[in-house]
Amino acid sequence: KENKLWGGRFQESVTDAVERFTESVSFDKALYKHDIMGSRAHASMLAKQGLMSISDKDSILKGLDEIERRIEKGEFVWRTDREDVHMNIEAALTDMIGEPAKKLHTARSRNDQVLTDFRLWCRDAIDSIIERIKYLQVALVTLALENKGLIVPGYTHLQRAQPVLLQHLLLAYVEQLERDAARLLDCRARLNFCPLGACALAGTGLPIDRFMTSKALGFTAPMNNSIDAVSDRDFVLEFLSDNSITAIHLSRLGEEWVLWASEEFGFITPSDSVSTGSSIMPQKKNPDPMELVRGKSARVVGDLVTLLTLCKGLPLAYNRDLQEDKEPVFDSVKTILGMLEVSAEFAQNITFNQERIKNALPAGHLDATTLADYLVKKGVPFRTSHDIVGRSVALCVSKNCQLKDLSLDELRSINPVFDTDVYEFLGVENAVEKFCSYGSTGSACVADQLNYWMAKLEIS
Numbered sequence: 001k002e003n004k005l006w007g008g009r010f011q012e013s014v015t016d017a018v019e020r021f022t023e024s025v026s027f028d029k030a031l032y033k034h035d036i037m038g039s040r041a042h043a044s045m046l047a048k049q050g051l052m053s054i055s056d057k058d059s060i061l062k063g064l065d066e067i068e069r070r071i072e073k074g075e076f077v078w079r080t081d082r083e084d085v086h087m088n089i090e091a092a093l094t095d096m097i098g099e100p101a102k103k104l105h106t107a108r109s110r111n112d113q114v115l116t117d118f119r120l121w122c123r124d125a126i127d128s129i130i131e132r133i134k135y136l137q138v139a140l141v142t143l144a145l146e147n148k149g150l151i152v153p154g155y156t157h158l159q160r161a162q163p164v165l166l167q168h169l170l171l172a173y174v175e176q177l178e179r180d181a182a183r184l185l186d187c188r189a190r191l192n193f194c195p196l197g198a199c200a201l202a203g204t205g206l207p208i209d210r211f212m213t214s215k216a217l218g219f220t221a222p223m224n225n226s227i228d229a230v231s232d233r234d235f236v237l238e239f240l241s242d243n244s245i246t247a248i249h250l251s252r253l254g255e256e257w258v259l260w261a262s263e264e265f266g267f268i269t270p271s272d273s274v275s276t277g278s279s280i281m282p283q284k285k286n287p288d289p290m291e292l293v294r295g296k297s298a299r300v301v302g303d304l305v306t307l308l309t310l311c312k313g314l315p316l317a318y319n320r321d322l323q324e325d326k327e328p329v330f331d332s333v334k335t336i337l338g339m340l341e342v343s344a345e346f347a348q349n350i351t352f353n354q355e356r357i358k359n360a361l362p363a364g365h366l367d368a369t370t371l372a373d374y375l376v377k378k379g380v381p382f383r384t385s386h387d388i389v390g391r392s393v394a395l396c397v398s399k400n401c402q403l404k405d406l407s408l409d410e411l412r413s414i415n416p417v418f419d420t421d422v423y424e425f426l427g428v429e430n431a432v433e434k435f436c437s438y439g440s441t442g443s444a445c446v447a448d449q450l451n452y453w454m455a456k457l458e459i460s
């Protein structure tokens, strides 16, 4: 067995079980790119500060290039006995270039190294997620554009409430996603500070330049407190919280589309390319991708809960428990990226069943609130108009008809304030157009919103 990098004070090597249990390279090798980036910046800084010769630095940089190349080609041998990504790369560099490599870990600990890698990794992950969020927003706006003028029932309590434009409803999801992206950008800005140089926890007595490495790695500034730098995981908690909120938004979208694809609703027909069948029931065509979007949101929330639980009992500063922070983050990112991608593909592959939706619209007296507003415009106090319309609806229920089918005499028998112009307010087509407050579902407002999103998302 090879002597560990810390082998000096040890007489025996760890048991196989301990080695298997404590290794992290099997998953933290995902950080290799960022680990190498960090090492490049660190070596350059050490040379600039006179802590390493220029020629040592040059051979380190060359060696790191070669290691990166081997990793990318799949030629690099990851060794569990070398524990984690950091020691695998450092030890491989020593195997390759010898003595100069032994200077690389000057004024550095794996504690600040792993956090530098991880922050860099999260930063890239955030950029990828934001890109996919935008991709889904574009898919939703495109779907809205393809279904201009389509009115759907709006629901509260999953009971029919008021008529809304489908475009308005789809844009509600676009708004949610915009906040999701904004939250991630906030998180990105807050995590973009450099822990490198905090070393184990106390900093170092060697004349390093933390501002130089911070800048080279694209961070805003070095972190102020070395103990905080190696202990803090709130950037991870924030990131996973943000992902959880996005996941919940997507889960709600999934639930809506699963409902809409049911025989009972029948609002949408997903294409075969986004549906799956049953192994026993030959007729089945299921919206599985959106069910799994809903289902996988559980993992993303679970990943957050894992991290919260992991951190809750930890004293300052680094504790080995913190090695457990990687897999939930990798899982959360992989899952959310998949959820966003598949939701966009689903949106690109559904058809709204316009006829069916239209035929179903008369049910549920969706125009009742508009009728109440009509009475308010005639000077009736809202509570009174609520009551009048309630009684009008009751009359419809007893006659099994819609509000617009009631004759003027019938309406006047409930209250004489009704006039012939009432019919301009009745029926879903009329009713939906009456909504005109800022942000409402009337077509003029929705057209404004749509224009805003088309410009913002650069859709022509």
Ligand code: ARG
Pocket: 024, 028, 084, 110, 111, 114, 318, 320, 322, 323, 324
């Ligand atoms: N693999 C470790 C982690 O991910 C790196 C830091 C190890 N530090 C230590 N002192 N054992 O947390």
